[in-house]
Amino acid sequence: MTIQLGANQYGKAETRLVHVTRGAEAHEIVDLNVSTALSGDLADTHLTGDNAKVLPTDTQKNTVFAFAKEHGVGEIEDFGLKLARHFVGTQEPIHRARVTIEQYGWERIDVDSSPAPHSFQRTGRETRTAMVTVDNSATTDGERAWVVSGLKDLVVLNTTDSEFWGYPKDRYTTLPETHDRVLATAVNAQWRHVDADSDWGKSYDAVRKHLTEAFATTYSLSLQQTLYAMGERVLQHCPEIAEVRLSLPNKHHFVVDMEPFGLRNDNEVFFAADRPYGLIEGTVVQDTAPEPGLAW
The missing domain is CATH 3.10.270.10 (Urate Oxidase;)
Known part of the structure; x- marks a missing residue:
C-alpha cells in the first residue's frame, strides 16, 4: 500500500x-x-x-x-x-x-x-x-484567473402563483397537494464570469435584478422550476456570465387550521417554519461557456 x-x-x-x-x-x-x-x-x-x-x-x-x-x-x-x-x-x-x-x-x-x-x-x-x-x-x-460573484440570504416571497402536486406518495406521505401556496426562500447564488475583467458593480446589480424578477414572474409548479427560471433569465440577459449556481431553501409556510376556533382560513394566516426545510440546489450553464479549468 x-x-x-x-x-x-x-x-x-x-x-x-x-x-x-x-x-x-x-x-x-x-x-x-x-x-x-x-x-x-x-x-x-x-x-x-x-x-x-x-x-x-x-x-x-x-x-x-x-x-x-x-x-x-x-x-x-x-x-x-x-x-x-x-x-x-x-x-x-x-x-x-x-x-x-x-x-x-x-x-x-x-x-x-x-x-x-x-x-x-x-x-x-x-x-x-x-x-x-x-x-x-x-x-x-x-496566469489563469476565475471570478465568481454572488449573494447570500436574499429573502423573497410570493403569496400566490405557486403550486405543488403530482408527486409520488407512499405510506409515509402526509403532505397534502396544493394548488395555491406561499413560496418563500432565501436565495444563495453564485455566478461565474466568462473572464476576469468586468464592470463588477454593474454586473452584480443586473444579476440581482434578473434573479428577483424571474422569481416574481414565474408561475411555479415547483421550486426546482423557479430555480431554473432564475438561472436561465440571468444567462439570457447577462452575456458576461457563464454559469449560475443556486441554493434555495424552501421556507415553508403552513396554513393554520382555524376550524377549532370556528373560523375559515382562506390562505390568510400561516405558520412560518424555520426547520426542517427542503433544500433545492442546481446549476444553470451556457452550453458555449468556457470551462473554468478549476473547481469552484
Missing part, C-alpha cells in the same frame, strides 16, 4: 476588515469578511514540518489590511484579484491563491430627512460575495 499527500491548501479564514474613506464632505464605509487560501509546493511542511515555503497565515491577514490602506477596496472582485495575484506573484512555492469575500451592507442614517455624513446603519439586504482564484502553476499557460 502506498500512502501519499493529496490536495491541500492553507490560509487565513474570516479576516474582518472595515475600511473608512474619509472624504471632506462625507465618509464612505466598506465592511468585509476576507478569507485567503494558498496551495502549491507545500509537501515539505506536511511530511517533515519544514516551514520554509509557508507564508504565515498572520502575514496573509496583515496583507489584507495593508492592501486596503495602500490600494483601497473598490469592488470586492477587484480587491480579491489584487490579493490573489500578490500571493502567487511574490511567493514562488505558491501556485494558486483563492480569496473569498463577503460584503455587508450599510446605509446612511437620515437626520431631519437628510443623510448624515458619517453615521450608518446595517441594511437588511443580502450579503454580497466574491470568490477569486488565480493560478500560475506549471500546468497552466501563464
Whole structure:
C-alpha cells in the first residue's frame, strides 16, 4: 500500500476588515469578511514540518489590511484579484491563491430627512460575495484567473402563483397537494464570469435584478422550476456570465387550521417554519461557456 499527500491548501479564514474613506464632505464605509487560501509546493511542511515555503497565515491577514490602506477596496472582485495575484506573484512555492469575500451592507442614517455624513446603519439586504482564484502553476499557460460573484440570504416571497402536486406518495406521505401556496426562500447564488475583467458593480446589480424578477414572474409548479427560471433569465440577459449556481431553501409556510376556533382560513394566516426545510440546489450553464479549468 502506498500512502501519499493529496490536495491541500492553507490560509487565513474570516479576516474582518472595515475600511473608512474619509472624504471632506462625507465618509464612505466598506465592511468585509476576507478569507485567503494558498496551495502549491507545500509537501515539505506536511511530511517533515519544514516551514520554509509557508507564508504565515498572520502575514496573509496583515496583507489584507495593508492592501486596503495602500490600494483601497473598490469592488470586492477587484480587491480579491489584487490579493490573489500578490500571493502567487511574490511567493514562488505558491501556485494558486483563492480569496473569498463577503460584503455587508450599510446605509446612511437620515437626520431631519437628510443623510448624515458619517453615521450608518446595517441594511437588511443580502450579503454580497466574491470568490477569486488565480493560478500560475506549471500546468497552466501563464496566469489563469476565475471570478465568481454572488449573494447570500436574499429573502423573497410570493403569496400566490405557486403550486405543488403530482408527486409520488407512499405510506409515509402526509403532505397534502396544493394548488395555491406561499413560496418563500432565501436565495444563495453564485455566478461565474466568462473572464476576469468586468464592470463588477454593474454586473452584480443586473444579476440581482434578473434573479428577483424571474422569481416574481414565474408561475411555479415547483421550486426546482423557479430555480431554473432564475438561472436561465440571468444567462439570457447577462452575456458576461457563464454559469449560475443556486441554493434555495424552501421556507415553508403552513396554513393554520382555524376550524377549532370556528373560523375559515382562506390562505390568510400561516405558520412560518424555520426547520426542517427542503433544500433545492442546481446549476444553470451556457452550453458555449468556457470551462473554468478549476473547481469552484
